[in-house]
Amino acid sequence: MNKNSGVPKKIPAFAVKRLFLYHRALMESRGQEIISSDELSRLTRCSAAQIRKDLTYFGQFGTPGRGYYLEALKKHLTEILGINQDWSVALIGLGNLGRALLTYEGFKTQGFKIAAVFDNDPEKIGMRYQGVFVSDMSRFKKIIQAYNIKIAIMAVPPTEAQEIVNQLSATGIEGILNFVPYQIHAPENIRLLNIDMAIELGLLSYHMTHSESWSEQSDLFNNN
Amino acid sequence: MNKNSGVPKKIPAFAVKRLFLYHRALMESRGQEIISSDELSRLTRCSAAQIRKDLTYFGQFGTPGRGYYLEALKKHLTEILGINQDWSVALIGLGNLGRALLTYEGFKTQGFKIAAVFDNDPEKIGMRYQGVFVSDMSRFKKIIQAYNIKIAIMAVPPTEAQEIVNQLSATGIEGILNFVPYQIHAPENIRLLNIDMAIELGLLSYHMTHSESWSEQSDLFNNN
């Protein structure tokens, strides 16, 4: 029926997130030709059945009686998740968090490269950090289009965030990874994904004090 | 039936996460006595019905025909989420990300205070950063117990992460907010919550290139 025929219709949002987890676990695995869903289950703490089902949303990659060929599966996941292609991203805001994100190794390994940095501090504009030139925010459009940037990482003070998102709308940016702990409203043409570290910490503490009423295998704790 | 009778049995994990969102939106609201689920819906992009249902997991806070008294609801959420109490947390790893987390304002506003910092760089040990003393990791137990710390934020190199988690097990730490992009296995007595910034970025790019096959109102994008 659905043997690799393009992209199937309904893929659970969570399945994709888990696929990234599987991918990472596979990348950490070395020196074996084959890996079974059961082994991968132990590595990721996802059930073997779930792993198999998640994979079948995208095709048939396994060999019954054997398992999955490690390198082949890595390759498939890399393609499915789009990690094979490189992305140029813009970093907006070069405060403490911004500087940390600029040097963050994790982005590079997934093909993300910070190609442009924006700030509105005159002291920083014109400087280079980690080899990347810092531009004034008034030059958003020109630079984002010049580098064909589709994704922005936002780490600015809360008061500035909404205005920046509004401005980004006209630049060709299609997605924003937002670290600003403030409720932002994104225009239609932009996808906004929030990482709120304070909320995560709050969630952890809530969970610690209320573990009884919370299913042990909560998604929040397995898939994040 | 279940009128404030302690904590109800089954609360969806996501409901709690959304409660944090509601709380933040309320904190950003000023100058009105009452707010309706409909107004809060516009602020948070969660449906009004969902807001009402989420709230009723914890009690009845509204007034039919009116809405919710803003200050009273803030207070209730603050209590439910445990934001009224202060938490001392430990920061492990004082690299670029660690330093950014040390100065992150978002934690403070939710009652989290970084009371101890650990690193194994001799250059940093013994120094003060942001007024907090940096200790050697060999002194985990003593310091964590002295400050009655229950939560650790981990931002160390991937190779060290698992070993540190193993060590934390004996210190009284009950929860870890992990920023290390590596599959960590936590012992029974520790709750591990991962924030993988690279995966989030990957998820965003996947979503951008596959928006058709993805429900617009995906949880991953609304509740994070």
Added chain:
DNA sequence: ACATCACTGTGAAAATAATCTCAAATATGT
């Protein structure tokens, strides 16, 4: 006092996601 309006709280229905099961497929050993 009564009618009207507005909005909550909640059971029921729908949608979504996870788990269970097992037939089918493949390798391995005899």
Added chain:
DNA sequence: ACATATTTGAGATTATTTTCACAGTGATGT
């Protein structure tokens, strides 16, 4: 060539979460 052991793939089942729809409730105006 056949029996056995293993593991996938996927339909069926179960569980969970969200949405729907409206009865019930408090406020307001006449």
